[in-house]
Amino acid sequence: MADTPDTLTIGAFAKAAEVNVETIRFYQRKGLLPEPDRPIGGIRRYGPADVDRVRFVKSAQRLGFNLDEVAQLLRLEDGTHCHEAADLAAARLKDVRLRLADLKRMESALSRLVTACSSSQDHVTCPLIASLHRRTAAD
Template identity: 85%
Template sequence: MMNIPETLTIGAFAKAAGVNVETIRFYQRKGLLLEPDRPIGGIRRYGPTDVDRVKFVKSAQRLGFNLDEVAQLLKLEDGTHCHESADLAAARLADVRLRLADLQRMELALSQLVKACSSSQGKVTCPLIASLHRHAPAGKTHTEGLKRTSLRN
């Protein structure tokens, strides 16, 4: 990364890491990032390893890891715990697949509702508005309720 010692102020650090200062402070409160000692009469300084750590956190978040999971990954970052890292990633992948399935159901339901709205003629209640007024049956997701509603219309 950069060949500079611990000379970055928090503002320069945040800019180098591509985040804002409050993100740095938040990560420090969450224990994801150490807060350097403040020299007497001076300001805290950060270096390239701090920048790399924040970029690691942001990369993990983009993959869908929550901050607790990121903290676990940071504990495993020496590279010798690949099996544990893979277990975390497998759990995240399973969650992503569930969300994708949910999104596909939502896409189908909305597609059918849009089609039903387009084919409605005259003074007929809008199928989309009507379906949103109905409630999904107990134990089913709202998306499943919309899908069933749109199939009836």
């Protein structure tokens, strides 16, 4: 039987949504995805709307939204809550910018240490290892 609307098994659903079956079950437990009724003696069936919902969740996660935030976005998806969705996105953007600043600091520190290691031929102690020991003692 060909997969038509609302006739996808969980395996076919997972494949169509490009996730594994456990991801589907996890999203159901988290309330991100409704669990369809199981017909008597049958198996649960899923449709294109379910595939779209999982893709939405995965897209939001790729933008850095955690699952609680994704759940909020799903509650706002009727299009009348754009301001609230924008507030969530602004908070996520602020977090991304803070992470970028941290990554830039880490890049700079590592770059200096790599350079120090490369130019440190006379020393017995590796500048990178020594630096990490100093940081551990300071923490």
